[in-house]
Structures are given as structure tokens and as C-alpha cells.
Amino acid sequence: MNRNFLAGASAAELKTFLTQQGQPAFRAKQILDWICQKQVLDPEEMKNRPAPLRAALKEAFYAPSCRVAERAVSARDEVVKLRLELFDKESVELVVIPAGERLTLCLSTQVGCPVGCRFCASGVNGLVRNLKAGEIIEEFLTGCAEAGRKCDNIVFMGIGEGLMNFEELSRALDILTSPEYFNMSPRRITVSTSGFVPGILKLAALEKEFTLAISLHAPDDETRAGIIPDKVRYPIAEILRAADICRDRTGRLYTLEYTLLAGINDSVAQAEALGHLARAHRAKINLIPYNETDSVFKRPSREAIEAFERAAAATGATVTRRVERGAKSAAACGQLRVNAMKKESAQ
Numbered sequence: 001m002n003r004n005f006l007a008g009a010s011a012a013e014l015k016t017f018l019t020q021q022g023q024p025a026f027r028a029k030q031i032l033d034w035i036c037q038k039q040v041l042d043p044e045e046m047k048n049r050p051a052p053l054r055a056a057l058k059e060a061f062y063a064p065s066c067r068v069a070e071r072a073v074s075a076r077d078e079v080v081k082l083r084l085e086l087f088d089k090e091s092v093e094l095v096v097i098p099a100g101e102r103l104t105l106c107l108s109t110q111v112g113c114p115v116g117c118r119f120c121a122s123g124v125n126g127l128v129r130n131l132k133a134g135e136i137i138e139e140f141l142t143g144c145a146e147a148g149r150k151c152d153n154i155v156f157m158g159i160g161e162g163l164m165n166f167e168e169l170s171r172a173l174d175i176l177t178s179p180e181y182f183n184m185s186p187r188r189i190t191v192s193t194s195g196f197v198p199g200i201l202k203l204a205a206l207e208k209e210f211t212l213a214i215s216l217h218a219p220d221d222e223t224r225a226g227i228i229p230d231k232v233r234y235p236i237a238e239i240l241r242a243a244d245i246c247r248d249r250t251g252r253l254y255t256l257e258y259t260l261l262a263g264i265n266d267s268v269a270q271a272e273a274l275g276h277l278a279r280a281h282r283a284k285i286n287l288i289p290y291n292e293t294d295s296v297f298k299r300p301s302r303e304a305i306e307a308f309e310r311a312a313a314a315t316g317a318t319v320t321r322r323v324e325r326g327a328k329s330a331a332a333c334g335q336l337r338v339n340a341m342k343k344e345s346a347q
């Protein structure tokens with residue numbers, strides 16, 4: 001790959017390109033305005049730019065580098081899950097979540113995932129590659145185009161462990177929040193992690209008000225070991241120590257994400273232990289009843305979910321339950337990509 005992504009290009013890169021083309025450097029700002037203000041990435045559509053410059057941009061950069069290969073639309077709540085085919089034919093997923101006037105996008109950071117949580121389709125076959133910052137920005141632009149409006153919130157909870165792709169993720173965060181580019185408030189961006197401690201500390205060091213979400217899934221290390229494989233799993237105490245540092249450096253309380261799996265982590269005693277942990281760390285709890293796929297895990301009954309929620313809340317912790325939205329056939333993270341991989345290998 002020797003072309004860069006226009007979506008992640010800096011003003012300095014564009015100026016160098018323009019100088020090479022014999023064009024005035026001030027056009028860099030005009031190109032960035034097309035991308036960031038008008039949210040137009042394809043040079044063909046930048047109609048007030050000279051035709052040779054549009055052709056040269058198209059030649060020098062991926063613009064765009066991906067296409068929507070599949071769409072799963074939920075008639076119930078208008079949530080759209082998109083499978084994006086990347087320039088090298090790999091895929092990631094992006095979820096477009098409208099809620100009234102607001103739009104939230106759930107973005108991926110890697111092709112596949114190195115963590116391989118046992119309940120998650122995204123980790124099947126491990127990590128293929130990291131996404132570049134420009135590809136992450138293209139996901140963002142694709143989501144906005146799909147919804148036909150600007151985005152209010154971003155959650156990095158799609159495919160991948162974003163904090164293991166820190167350089168590209170932080171560059172994307174920079175582009176999204178910089179006044180020169182998309183000017184989003186860091187407060188409107190949540191970065192989720194399976195508990196990758198070095199990455200949490202790097203996020204803390206940015207000292208920006210991003211919200212951290214820790215996928216805890218168990219209140220004790222033993223139960224957690226049955227859900228998250230050893231290779232990148234850190235002890236809970238270490239994760240929460242790093243998360244506390246992040247909270248103190250960013251001024252943002254963090255969330256403990258907890259996927260409820262029947263018979264594994266859904267007992268009342270586990271709910272109480274989770275509640276006490278959350279209280280001790282001033283963290284919020286977000287419960288996610290498991291979306292069944294072909295894994296061995298099962299979703300707890302409605303009664304068990306409610307009993308868990310009550311027991312966790314009785315400790316005084318703040319507990320929410322993820323509103324279940326999205327096309328049922330492919331609601332689980334990574335499922336569209338896995339289905340596409342299966343289809344391809346069957347051909």
C-alpha cells in the first residue's frame with residue numbers, strides 16, 4: 001500500500017501534494033473544508049476544484065477507500081449495521097444508531113481482533129490488521145452519509161481492541177476533535193477496551209475528556225479467565241488502577257461494560273461483587289444481555305437479568321442496561337463480517 005487516505009490527510013500532507021502539483025498551498029484548506037464541513041470525500045464531487053486537481057487527488061489518495069458491501073436494517077428502530085469492504089477486500093462493521101434528533105456511530109478500529117473474547121464473533125480468526133486513521137475517519141463519514149446528518153456521539157465499540165491500535169486511533173481522535181477538522185467534543189466520544197492496561201495509560205496521558213468503557217464481564221479474575229483468553233488479559237485490579245488514573249487525568253467517570261452470560265457471570269452474588277467494585281471506583285455499570293450467536297454461551301432469562309440489575313443497584317452503584325437495538329439477524333458485533341467470510345469460503 002503506497003497511497004495515503006484522503007480522509008486522514010493532514011493540512012501539511014495536502015500542502016506538499018499541492019506544491020508537487022504546482023498548485024497554491026492555500027487549496028489545502030479548501031480540500032479540508034470539502035471533507036470536514038461538507039463531508040465530501042470523493043474528489044469527483046468537489047465541483048469547484050479544477051478537474052486536473054481532482055484527478056490528481058484521486059490518483060494520489062484513496063478517496064474513498066471502502067464501499068458499503070452489506071446493510072442490515074432494523075425496521076423496529078432504524079438502526080443500520082453496515083459491512084464495509086476495505087481497499088484490500090477485508091471487512092469491518094459500522095453501526096448507525098439514530099435516536100430522535102441524535103445520531104450515534106459505533107466504529108471499528110481493527111480488522112478482526114487480537115483479544116478473542118469467547119462470546120464475540122469479532123475475535124474469530126484473530127487480528128488481520130490494524131485500521132489506519134484515515135480508514136476510521138472514512139467509517140465516520142460513511143455513517144454520517146448513511147444517516148444524512150452530522151454525528152453527535154461516537155462509540156469505539158465495533159470490531160477490534162482500539163487501544164492496541166493506539167497510534168492510529170489517537171490520530172483519528174485528533175482529527176475528529178480538532179477545530180481544524182471535525183471539531184467534535186471529546187466528551188461525545190467513548191473508547192471501549194477489554195482492559196488493555198498500557199493503552200488505558202496512553203489514553204490517560206492524552207488528558208482529553210474522552211470517556212473510557214472497560215469491558216469487565218466478571219467481578220473476579222477467575223470468572224473473567226473463562227470469558228477472555230489469557231494472551232491479553234490483565235488482572236482486574238491492574239485494569240481498574242489504570243482506569244482510575246484515566247478518570248483522574250480526564251475528569252470523566254468510566255463505565256464497566258458487563259455482558260450477561262447465563263450460568264457464567266449472572267448470579268446475584270456476582271451482581272453484588274460488581275456493584276461493590278463499581279462503588280469503590282466511582283464507575284458506572286452498563287449491563288448488556290448477551291445476543292446469542294453460534295457460540296456456546298446463552299443469554300440469561302429475563303428474570304435473571306432483572307434480578308442481577310436489582311442486586312447490583314442495591315449496592316448503591318449506578319446501573320444501566322443497554323437498550324437493545326439493531327437488526328436482530330446480525331445484532332452481535334462482528335456477525336456480518338463472519339457471515340461474509342463463511343459465504344466466501346463456501347464458494
Ligand code: SF4
Nearest residue numbers: 113116117120123160
Ligand atoms: S468483545 Fe471486543 S475485545 Fe473482545 S473479541 Fe470482541 S471486539 Fe475484541
